[in-house]
Amino acid sequence: MSAPEKVPALPRAADLGLIGCHVCRLVCREAPDDDGGMECPxxxxxxHRRKPASYTRTWALLLAAFMMYVPANLLPIMRTASLNDVDDNTILSGVKELWVNGSGDLAVIVFVASIMVPMLKFLVLGTLLISSQRRTDWAQLQRAKLYRLVEFIGYWSMLDVFVVALLSALVRFNVLSRVEPLPGVIFFGLTVVLTMLASMSFDPRLIWDSRDSDD
Amino acid sequence: MSTTSPEALQICEECDTVHRRRAMTHGEVGKCACCGATLEHYHSLDPNTMLALVLTAFVVFIQANLWPIVTLGLNGRQSSTTLWGAIIAMWQEQAQVIAVIAAATLFFFPLVKMLSIGWLLWFARQHRCAPGFVPIMVTLHYIGPWTMSEVFVLGALVAIVKAKVYFDVMADPGIYAYAVLTVLITIFARVDMRELWNMRMKESV
Known part of the structure; x- marks a missing residue:
């Protein structure tokens, strides 16, 4: 037990032989005689003491999300067609359009939800994964807060996907004016789902596991 | 420590710190002393009040799904849509993945959530354990993060503002139903349904 002085010596479940059920939060005693599997009564x-294979799963999902994220931003998400011109919009050009047309506040909301939040998730989850794998006790409280933030804001990125879906259903005036979804929106939807899965498979308890570095 | 029963303890989900449960007073929020995560809220989970809220949410949800959300006008022609109109449009336009995501997060998961909470509370108000209690509670836990009605409301707002540049836009009743639904969802988000696990414990002993 080489606990740093600044951290108050609070008992942790893993040290006491207790396990909190992930689903119903019941405090269970560890039954080590069972070969591998334990069930919440x-x-x-x-x-599980920790979510199983948390690092591997989170890395895999995060990398998959990033692979989707590149085409999501480069490919157009929506086509606006009218009598005399066809216009393909990317996420960024959609934000620009809102800004130019005088809806600065909404432009900021869409920019935050569609561009900042996914980037923030990649940065935060990447930082959490690397720092926890190195078992550092650096900025534990701040890292815990970052994780909570990512969990809380994650699903708001779906905003742009719903906007495209609604506009595609609404703007159907045959040759006069049409809106169609383009492949970018599929990649973007998948990015959001994959980053949500990634943050769910990360176990925030790993942030605090440097305290008992032995075993 | 060995004399303490497991029911008197709770474990922080985010940092694994063990806390002793204590009686909470009105409006109190239990926070983890180590990482600051919320451990539990005090709420007098009154099943009757909650059931009334769920029923309200259910009625509003049906209206939000049946009524059109917005109508666009262009040179005297009109076009309106409902949630399912948007889902079907995505399916027909080679974006089936998005259609499935939207149908799940905006229709099926919220519906399952409301029906199962209603079911559990209906029995809880009679101090009985609902048939299928355990699988329903486990399902609720897993679909929890996948309901996105409030994001859809903001999305409708953005779509309206974008369309306003080129079309005449009229808000339809559906959007108001969605606005009310968002308020109800926000109230619900403060209630931790996992309290029901503890209610069940008391009965079965």
């Missing part, structure tokens, strides 16, 4: 879910 209340809800029947599998009990």
């Amino acid at each position: 209340r809800c029947g879910s599998a009990l």
Whole structure:
């Protein structure tokens, strides 16, 4: 036990031989005689000290999300066609259009939801993964807060996807004016789903696991 | 420590710190002393009040899905859509993935969530454990983060503003139903349904 002085000595479940059920939060005693599998007596879910293979899964999902993120931003997400011109919009050009047309406030909201939030998720989850794998006790409280932030804001990125869906359904005036979704929106939707899965598979308890570096 | 029963303890989900449960007073929020995560809210989970709210949300949800959301006008022609109109449009325009995501997060998951919460509370108000309690509670836990009605409301707002440049835009009743639904969802978000696990514990002993 080489706990740093500044951290108050609060007992952790893993040290006491306790496991909190991920699903119903029941406090269970670890039963080590079982070969591998333990079940929550209340809800029947599998009990794990930490989410299984958290690093591997989170890295895999995060990388997959990033691979989707590149075409999501480069490819157009929506086509606006009218009598005399066809205009393909990317996420960024959609933000610009809102800004130019005088809806600065909405432009900021869409910019934050569609561009800043996904980038923030990549940066934050990447930082959390690397720092936790190195078992550093650097800025633990701030990292815990960052994780909570990412979990909270993650699904708002779906905003642009819903905008494209609504406009495609609404703007259907045959040759006069039409809006169609383009492949970029599919990549973007998948990016959001994959980053959500990535942040769910990361176990925030790993942030604090440097405290008991032995075993 | 060995004398403490597991029911008197709770474990922080985010940092694994073990806390002793204590009685909470009105409006109090239990925070983890180590990482600051919320451990539990005090709420007098009154099943009758909650059930009334769920029923309201259910009625509003049906209206939000049946009524058109917005109508666009161009040279005397009109075009309007509902949520399902948008989902079907995405399916027909080679964006089936998006159609599935939208149908799940805006229709099926919210619907399942409301129906199951309603079901559980209907029995909870009679101090009984609902049939299928465990699988329903586990399902609720997993679909929790995947309901996105409030994002859709903001999306409708952005779509309206974008369309306003080229078309005449009229807001339809559906958008108001969605606005009310968002308020109800925000109220619900403050209630931790996992309290029901503890209610069940008391009965089964």
